[in-house]
Amino acid sequence: MSTSIDHGATLDLSRPNTHLHIGSERLAEGSAGVFEHVNPATGDVDKEIPLAGPREVDRAVETAHEAYKSWRTSQPAHRRNLLLKLADLIEAHGDEFARRGAMDNGTPLAVGTGMVTTSVEWTRYYAGWADKLSSDVTSTITADGEFGYTLRQPYGVIGIIITWNGPLISLAMKIPAALAAGNTVVVKPSELTPFSGELFADLVAEAGFPPGVVNILPGDAAAGASLVSHPKVQKVSFTGGPATARKILAACAEDMKPAVLELGGKSANIVFDDADLDAACGLGTMMAVGLLSGQGCAFPTRMLVQDNIYDDVLARVAAVAGSVVPGDPFAPNIMTGPVVNKAAYERILGVIEQAKADGARLLTGGQALSLGGDNAGGYFIEPTVFADVDPWSDLAQNEVFGPVLAITKFSTEEEAIEIANATRYGLSGYIQTKDLKRGLRVAEAMVTGEVLINGAANLAVNRPFGGLGVSGLGKEGGFAGIDEFLRTKGVAIA
Template identity: 45%
Template sequence: MTTILRSSIAGLLIGPDRITSTSVDPHSHIYPGTGERNATVALAGPEEIDLAVTTARAAQRQWAALGVDRRRDALIDLADVVHEHLDELAELNTHDYGVPISYAGNAVMVEQFLRHFAGYVDKPHGSSTPIDGSTDLNLIEREPYGVVGVIAPWNGALVVAASCVAPALAAGNAVVFKPSEEAPLAALRLGELCLEAGLPPGLVNIVPAAAVGAEALVRHPDIGKIHFTGGGYTARAVLTAAAENLTPVVTELGGKSANIVFADADLDIAAARSAHQGPLMQSGQSCACASRILVHDAIYDAFIERLLVVIGAARIGDPLDPTTTFGPVISGAALERILAAVDRAVDQGAGKLLAGGHRIAEGALAQGYYLEPTVLGDVDNRSVLAQTETFGPVVSVMRFSDDAEAVRIANDTRYGLNAFVHTRDLNRAHTVARQLESGSVWINQGSRISPQGPYGGYKQSGFGRTGGLEGLREFQQVKNIRIGLS
């Protein structure tokens, strides 16, 4: 068991210090696999947020004063330390929200993003352009914001740490990282690893907090930029609070992703990927969940048959068991919300229940928050089920008759984060991908977020990007310097 879970209380990490006594009440963290208390976690209030930002400002000046070689090497050193602790981070990630430990990719992403963005530290960040009619020197520089606030959701603290903390540090910023109080454990350990790797204390501060702490972070006048990942309702509150100081905000929000299976697709592969990307991966608790499966009429029945076989073979169990492939949802409240959405859809005739739809309330899993992987067929895309993010192991399967109808249904949502296409026709793949209103289109594969590729949404799935050069530039502000040489 890790040090954090052995502690009587998991404290905030501000500078070099663990802070266990704060201005707000602590949070009892529950392990979704058993429904039992896992840890007591200190939460940040306005006082602790102010201390974290002040500490980060001092650390950022120290960080900026280092030469680019030393900053680059420091991020590589951190990647090496993370690599040595991948198993520990994966275990804490599982304790956080019940994701099966067999799905350890979130921890690996931290190392990958750190190594990638370390390479940007000593590369050109600016440019020079000629000025018409003048011999002046016109420089376009990219500089850090100073201190950035990163707000992560409970279902992806390590993913957000990878995609935001790594480029923020590479750009020269310090970070105040706020994981959800429901899933703070892996993030707190990552903060400790930053210190163990030799980063300046305070360069990365980890401050689990509920709404009051999050609001204090967004409203703090010394925060240069906010990166928020979460739901649309909370995003509106973040944007409203940030407006007080005109703090710029990047948002990565929800999705209701379409997964289009054309008649020429390899049905066995498409069914396996659709099951994984839909109800199985993270029990559907992912913004990248392909929760709307669009299937051509000609193969609808054959696809459904294969999909149900794959889902039926999922190994449901304790997320800490490496043979488990499907775990619980985050909480009892989430379980009841998801079940209510399924029951409502069935009662309203929005679709036919083909599999699942019930809580697993027997045997060793009875005390955890387990819900059967759920499939509804012949779903009406205008229904609440098809248009609202369920955030659970529930997928809606619908029919289409031609390419144009598939694109129309796929785009008929207020979200636009991901879309998936299964086809062996290269021309169709290119054509359809360009017609889909989505920030990412994955063809013949599931979502595979990488440090090289920009990731973000269209429409109400947010704005701004993580990953790639675009992700680095989200953490840089532009300055124009013109030197008169006439």
């Protein structure tokens, strides 16, 4: 199926038309009307996006349910080969996916290219699991002659709802694992980021997946609610915020439907006095205020610094943050683009003003940024760093999801652990130290779903990823990531 741009489209001619992909159909209209997609780098409407309503969601789920009957019994090697073909196609269309990411949410091309590589890795990894799933013997022949074993079986139709900050990666973290396990999927991408999902759906068809195995239809919150509550959706996998997750859990509770929830974070990056400060301050700062303009759930947005290196670290962090130059996401060598939309732009600027009012010391940034020219109306914010942040303040306790880093001083290892754990979130934790014993000790004490020692978030496909507390339930990555899409049945032979 062609992935070329439709130059007959209205509004911005560089944006492709999008569709609702149900089975083998590509619908140009949805019953929920259209969404006016805004280019965050300019502030201008660039495309009208058709939105699925409850009617299309129901059709997609019924289609996926019918496809499941044959897909679940297909040969594992067949599922593996189709997923490997899909991975090859994603890789071959890497430049276009990077361009779609810039269209979707302003992800710079240089960053989007790396996200494509990660997505290819996730797709190939779970392709490899398709023919390696096995069951267990639970007992040998006993005195009464019973023999027991288990079966790992797919659920059926999986309802997938993804957020806007990494549309391709979110698809690759969820869909291949669900398909390798033998499930079919109905996916609702965010209406804010429809262009990557459009290309992904085209490549699914080109790879040769049977119609109905993967259904992708952009929609708003009402479409998501219809998907979650549909009686033939057997499990939900969601990436987004805690407020929406609570609504999903409430809907799932009606039918005791399980859910995987990958939510937000307020991850602490503990910098001890023996750390490699060039690495700790460079990568940690870039992850917090540079990459994706700070719009990442696992980013180290709280930096906890030991008191005897505090001033040195502040100087290093300010220099790194000051070197980050936001720009047009299509421009070469730009690593930081706009935030996703006007609402996020205004909210983040409000957080910055509140932090000032709460007494945090502004180290660098803190202002809206106008690039002028075609980008004069874009949603750009200076990379912003606050020092002397009260660990109980709003800035330290609440996820910003923008280019804002909060730095707090600590004296002892015990104090650092206490501050790191003093939050409702529990997604990721970071430790910077040359003392391996201390690193392992602190990693064990941090109440998070993952800890990285002397590193930063990298979404390694073979490592389980997922949080605690309001950071979510369940795991993605590793065997745990495919096991989420399998349910175990015990069998006994008398």
